[in-house]
Amino acid sequence: MIREAKSNGAYANIAFQTGADASNEQSREYNLNSVKTINPLLQGLSRRGITQIFHYNTSAVYQNGDVNANGYWMDFSSRRQGSTFNFSYTPGKEPLSQFDFIFMRGDDVDETSVDNLKLVDRLEKPVLVNSGSATLATRDKFEIPKRFEEHPELIPETYTVTSTADLKKAWESLPGDLVVLKGRYGSCGNEVERFPKTSQGYQSAEEYFRKVGDLVAQEFLPEIVNGDIRVNVFDGDIIGAFKRLPNGSWITNVTNGGRVGPIELGNEFRKRIKLATSLFPEVRFQGVDLTLDSGKFIETNAFPASLGTVNRVYDTWQEEEILARLSV
Numbered sequence: 001m002i003r004e005a006k007s008n009g010a011y012a013n014i015a016f017q018t019g020a021d022a023s024n025e026q027s028r029e030y031n032l033n034s035v036k037t038i039n040p041l042l043q044g045l046s047r048r049g050i051t052q053i054f055h056y057n058t059s060a061v062y063q064n065g066d067v068n069a070n071g072y073w074m075d076f077s078s079r080r081q082g083s084t085f086n087f088s089y090t091p092g093k094e095p096l097s098q099f100d101f102i103f104m105r106g107d108d109v110d111e112t113s114v115d116n117l118k119l120v121d122r123l124e125k126p127v128l129v130n131s132g133s134a135t136l137a138t139r140d141k142f143e144i145p146k147r148f149e150e151h152p153e154l155i156p157e158t159y160t161v162t163s164t165a166d167l168k169k170a171w172e173s174l175p176g177d178l179v180v181l182k183g184r185y186g187s188c189g190n191e192v193e194r195f196p197k198t199s200q201g202y203q204s205a206e207e208y209f210r211k212v213g214d215l216v217a218q219e220f221l222p223e224i225v226n227g228d229i230r231v232n233v234f235d236g237d238i239i240g241a242f243k244r245l246p247n248g249s250w251i252t253n254v255t256n257g258g259r260v261g262p263i264e265l266g267n268e269f270r271k272r273i274k275l276a277t278s279l280f281p282e283v284r285f286q287g288v289d290l291t292l293d294s295g296k297f298i299e300t301n302a303f304p305a306s307l308g309t310v311n312r313v314y315d316t317w318q319e320e321e322i323l324a325r326l327s328v
Helices: 025-031 039-047 111-121 132-139 143-147 164-173 199-212 222-226 267-278 307-314 318-325
Strands: 005-007 010-012 014-017 052-064 066-079 085-095 101-104 127-129 158-161 178-183 192-196 215-219 228-234 237-245 259-261 285-291 297-302
Touching (some): 039 307, 052 111, 111 132, 199 215, 237 307, 267 297
Antiparallel strands (some): 005 010, 158 215, 228 285
């Protein structure tokens, strides 16, 4: 049974589709209550009097007449000191067509999710942020060389790897002394490694491929040690940006210890961001990553885990702009 939450004099039923295990405290705290994930949006909803959401995983979607999901009703009316919540949760089974909004985080989306994502995308009533197809497009790193086919100069030289023959070809073709390998559906700096272009390095790369599965192989950009830029975009408009600097590593992701700071975007960077987002037109809310020095495109992320970082860097509530644009 749908539970209605009042918002600005109206009623809003809101669901979140993420990879969190809502019944597990560690997963719940990291994936739902951390300011690096969906917590800022929950704060924005709380300020509107909405203190209850339905949460489910992508794998919990099924069709039995209606498109339904098994999940949990999450109550976050009790706030801790600071910005986090005391969650209480109750198991539930709900028809997704009755929700007004579904926010899809996508951290559990990969090639096995296609059928369930299609079910969600067929729903007529809910506003999806983002759709299943949009989420999968940004999770799948094989999309990067495909979408930038007419602009290869704007990305690192990239090869898709589904076999050792592919890996060998990439190894022989990529310039430089290092090769970067990324898991096809990896995120948050996970499943990202670099290997020296030596015989021992190739053996290690082959072992990595056997362990991880499908990969993209890219040239290593030495400029990445100077940092990169994360730009949050909603419906094609830039709504926030910050720079990320490595902290004892060449990986800049905040979840892996990267340092952050404010940045002023110049016209050239804005043009590149506009182009990059136009190549992923189905993604309403995305976080675009570009190298700090030359503005080369690294990747884009549907529903980026960077609202809290923007808020911290600029002392703002960026979630308010997103919720206002959605008329929540």
